[in-house]
Amino acid sequence: METANILDIIHKSEGKAAIISILEDIQEKYTYLPEEALRLVATETGCSLTDVYGVATFYKAFSLKPRGKHCVSACLGTACHVRGAETVVAEFKGQLNLQPGETTPDNEITFETVNCLGACALGPIVVSDGHYHANVTKREVKDIIKATREGTHGSDGASKDYEFSLEASCPQCGQSLIDAAYYIDGHPSIRIDVMTDVGTGWMRVPSLYGNFVKILEHIVPEDALLTPLCPHCGSNLQGELGCLECNAPMGTMNVDGGVGIISICSRKGCSGHILTLNGATI
Amino acid sequence: MITLTINGLRASVEKGTTILEAARFLGFPIPTLCHHEGLSPYGACRLCVVEIGDGPGARLVSSCTYPAEEGLKVRTASERVIKARRMVIELLLASCPQSKVIQDIASRHNVRQQRFRQEYEDCILCGLCVRMCEEQMMAKAIGFRGRGSGRSIGTPFDIRSDVCRLCGGCMQVCPACQLRCTYTEPDKAVCGGCANLSPPCVEKEQFHDMMCYMSPCVACEIRKD
Known part of the structure; x- marks a missing residue:
């Protein structure tokens, strides 16, 4: 647990009124609420520890x-x-050898029971990592546990598998483009400068591969072309490649210290991208 | 000034006065458990229910939290009120029969039996100690935790709180406190050594600004000798 991370989360929100959202952010980051984190929240927001603890346990x-x-x-x-x-829950308890609310000793699976998921027509229903299993029978429990451990959840789980975090840096000066102070989807964003018709400003994209939104300082039309620049050395990041989808020039960044290259389309509204890792294009 | 009628008696009270205060001012007794002068009203025990309004619109409210309104008609001892109050007493007896305070209230209202499953809780969640700690002792060392059947009162993480000065204020106001002694587990919130007649409060000397509410305090008595 790092104090700085938690302080970041606390200072991003507006003090006392935001205690639940602060705790949510901490829980998202650490999967639980560490004791030190609660103490820090109490001192930083001015709430008493008793109140913070009361909210966290409520x-x-x-x-x-x-x-x-x-x-x-x-x-x-x-x-x-x-x-x-009931029988499904009993089967889970038996197979995982735990009580609802507990975590397996290898820290892989937390099993819990909930009171309603609002999908009663699909019952008995089991949700693993956001994936809904409908009409679950005792026999399927084993498969669900297996799929959960491996992180494979059939068809619509597959697209999720591509999401992973990238460490981007400038190909010219080698400095990191990751902006730890600005999160998108729970991960630090990639920040570069872009030249547009209305001036030069920052652009942020998620470091999570699989999400291709572009957040800009200036408001530009969806089909506007952006010239990407490194915020550190100012060099133009535009590469030779053209976008596979709209043929616009692409901005190029190094990934994970040079093991790969990510190119993203320089058109504002285009999600075109090419990721090359160790010479292989994904 | 607001004029209201309590048990047919017209009374003028200042704005912001609760029904309980007005009724007590006029001399109508209303039993309370979670109410304490100097602490904010909380409305947890429901012992202080009174009936307001007329005919079919009449309803029961807790008088300690209900502010006096212009033209309000209050009955503090109607049949419905007494019935509700006796039910509350039975429920209190069912959860914490060993409390002297609750026994006294039950005896005053002639409740000799209760019809529920008998439990022996050591806390009725009236919140007196929490308010005492926060409002009079300015400490906020204890508070409510969890919810539903798992709700309890205590310090965060069940360890000695940094802000607790062992003043004993929480025990002094507690209606069920006799069983709250945690002397065998000194890390808990309150030492409560009073009950087992051995010198408690060993750490007392560390606290220079301590306000002790234990009277008589067994520890002090023993140390004096």
């Missing part, structure tokens, strides 16, 4: 114990219950 969404990498929730609401959720 809401079921917060956990004071470390949670596993994956989260499996089985619904025990009325509809799921009458459709046999």
Whole structure:
């Protein structure tokens, strides 16, 4: 746990009124609320530790114990219950050898029961890492656990697998383009400068591969072309490649200290991109 | 000034006065448990219910939190009020029968039996100690934790709080306190050594600004001898 990270989260929000969102952000980062973090929140926001602790223990969404990498929730609401959720939960308990709310000793899976997921027609329902399994039977429990451990969740889980965080740097001066003070989707963003018709300003893109939004300082039309510049050395990042989707020039950055190259389309509204890692194009 | 009628008696009270204060001012007794002068009203115990309004629109409210309104008609001892109050007493007895305070209230209202499953809780969550700690001792060392059946009162993380001065104020106001002794687990919130007649408060000397509420304090008595 790093104090600076937590201080960042606290200072991003507006003090006392935002205590729940601060705790949510901390929990998202650490999967649980460490004791030191709660103490820090108390001193920084001016709330008493008692109040912070009261909030943290009141809401079921917060956990004071470390949670596993994956989260499996089985619904025990009325509809799921009458459709046999009890036996499904019992099977999970047996297979994972834990009680609801606990985490496996290898810190992989946290299993919990919830009271309703609002999808009663699909019951008994089990959610693992945001993926809904409908009409779960005792027999499927094993597969769900396996899929959860491996992080594979069938068809619509597959697209998620491409999401990973990239460490981008300037190909000219080699300095990091990661902006740790500005998060997009829970990861630090990549920040470069861009020249547009209305002037030069910053542009931020998610460091998460699989998400291609562009956030700009200036308001420009969706089809505007941007000239990417390194914020450190000012060199033009435009490469020779053309976008596969709209043929516009592409901005190029080094990835993970030079093991790969990411090119993103310089057109504001285009999600065109090419990622080359160790010579292989993804 | 606001004019209201309590048990048929017209009274003028200042704006912001609660029904409880007005009724007590006029001499109508209303039993309370979680109410304490000098602490903010909380409305947890529901012992102080009174009936307001007329006919079908009449309803029960907790008088300690309900501010007096112009033309309000209050009945502090109607049949409905007494019935509700006796039910509250039965529920209190069901959860914490060993409390002297609750026993006294029950005896005053002639409640000899309760019809629920008997439990022996050592806390009725009236919140007196929490308010005492926050409002009179300016400490905020203890507070509510969890929710539902898991709700409890104590310090964060169940360890001695940095801001607790061991003043004993929480125990002094607690209606169920006799069973709150945690002397065998000294890391808990309150030492409560009073109950087992051994010298508690060993750390007392560390606190120069301590305000002690234990009277008589067993520790002080023993040390004197």
